[in-house]
Amino acid sequence: MARDRYIPGLFLVAILVLNLVYNVGAKAKVPAVIVFGDSSVDAGNNNLISTVLKSNFQPYGRDFEGGRPTERFSNGRIPPDFISEAFGLKPAIPAYLDPMYTISDFVTGVCFASAGTGYDNATSNVLNVIPLWKELENYKDYQKRLRAYVGEKKANHIFREALYLMSLGTNDFLENYYTFPARRSQFTVKQYQDFLVGLAENFIRELHALGARKLSLTGVPPMGCLPLERATNFMGQYDCVEEYNKVGLEFNGKLDSLVKKLNKELPGMKIVSANGYEIFYQIIRKPSSFGFEVAEKACCATGTFEMSYLCNQQNPFTCTDASKYVFWDAFHPTEKTNKIISGHLIPQLLATFA
Numbered sequence: 001m002a003r004d005r006y007i008p009g010l011f012l013v014a015i016l017v018l019n020l021v022y023n024v025g026a027k028a029k030v031p032a033v034i035v036f037g038d039s040s041v042d043a044g045n046n047n048l049i050s051t052v053l054k055s056n057f058q059p060y061g062r063d064f065e066g067g068r069p070t071e072r073f074s075n076g077r078i079p080p081d082f083i084s085e086a087f088g089l090k091p092a093i094p095a096y097l098d099p100m101y102t103i104s105d106f107v108t109g110v111c112f113a114s115a116g117t118g119y120d121n122a123t124s125n126v127l128n129v130i131p132l133w134k135e136l137e138n139y140k141d142y143q144k145r146l147r148a149y150v151g152e153k154k155a156n157h158i159f160r161e162a163l164y165l166m167s168l169g170t171n172d173f174l175e176n177y178y179t180f181p182a183r184r185s186q187f188t189v190k191q192y193q194d195f196l197v198g199l200a201e202n203f204i205r206e207l208h209a210l211g212a213r214k215l216s217l218t219g220v221p222p223m224g225c226l227p228l229e230r231a232t233n234f235m236g237q238y239d240c241v242e243e244y245n246k247v248g249l250e251f252n253g254k255l256d257s258l259v260k261k262l263n264k265e266l267p268g269m270k271i272v273s274a275n276g277y278e279i280f281y282q283i284i285r286k287p288s289s290f291g292f293e294v295a296e297k298a299c300c301a302t303g304t305f306e307m308s309y310l311c312n313q314q315n316p317f318t319c320t321d322a323s324k325y326v327f328w329d330a331f332h333p334t335e336k337t338n339k340i341i342s343g344h345l346i347p348q349l350l351a352t353f354a
């Protein structure tokens with residue numbers, strides 16, 4: 001009789017212990033998500049700098065918590081938010097330069113990304129946004145502040161065990177190489193890809209020297225299918241610009257090789273090539289299989305060229321239901337697309353790092 005009562009009790013204790021071990025284990029494994037890159041992952045750093053590339057006004061963020069336009073280039077959340085949530089951390093990663101936050105908000109995650117930036121200094125110069133080297137300087141500043149806030153030992157543990165996300169490259173090609181003659185007169189596109197991969201390598205080596213050990217590197221999306229690029233492709237009946245997609249695939253392939261090389265060379269480093277290209281391309285080519293109705297044009301305004309200040313509340317053409325659209329503005333996906341792409345990458349990240 002006594003035994004009958006005892007067994008459920010034991011089960012309960014066992015479950016509690018398992019839960020404790022599991023949670024502590026999960027926390028110890030990835031205590032924070034730290035983000036570098038461009039508008040694909042910027043959570044609001046451009047608000048604080050003088051650039052015309054902003055999105056801290058409606059209708060941006062209209063499907064974000066509280067309808068708040070954070071300067072995420074979407075109607076809602078972006079991939080790092082979904083990834084952070086999947087690791088049991090915050091559902092939205094705070095931007096380092098946002099004055100709403102203090103160091104206590106950055107213990108479990110922080111974003112240094114800046115919309116419009118690239119690997120190349122010349123790219124960030126185009127719209128006067130934060131260059132990648134400066135993102136790293138801000139990260140060093142964060143390291144100092146976090147050490148002062150949680151102590152040397154705990155801070156170093158966070159730097160070592162955090163999951164770092166990098167996502168950029170699109171602007172180097174579209175905003176810089178194919179828009180201005182300087183880099184084109186200096187490099188063929190293949191040479192330019194190699195130049196960028198060299199910059200990526202230097203950056204990752206510096207990050208490793210600063211203590212990072214877990215990194216997810218994301219290349220470029222099917223750049224030729226962004227509505228802005230399609231809108232210029234009148235010779236090709238407004239289909240995707242194949243040249244840009246080809247260049248993007250080649251570039252991603254070169255990043256994959258870099259990942260293989262650095263995984264061998266950098267002690268203790270584990271890098272995952274987290275490419276959303278294929279799934280993104282499938283969504284664009286077969287939108288209805290993913291529950292979308294429109295892939296060629298964006299939700300905001302006419303959907304062909306508007307982003308940043310041109311995508312604003314005064315525009316009467318903006319769609320009412322962004323979840324029917326693959327793209328939110330002429331250059332950036334909707335929250336739903338971000339969620340599908342993240343959902344595709346998360347199992348690989350969890351399997352490797354959690």
Ligand SMILES: *[C@@H]1O[C@H](CO)[C@@H](O)[C@H](O)[C@H]1NC(C)=O
Nearest residue numbers: 119120121122131133134199
């Ligand atoms: C980019 O600019 C920074 C700061 O001026 C400089 O230290 C760095 O060497 C530059 N990178 C390249 C590849 O020119």
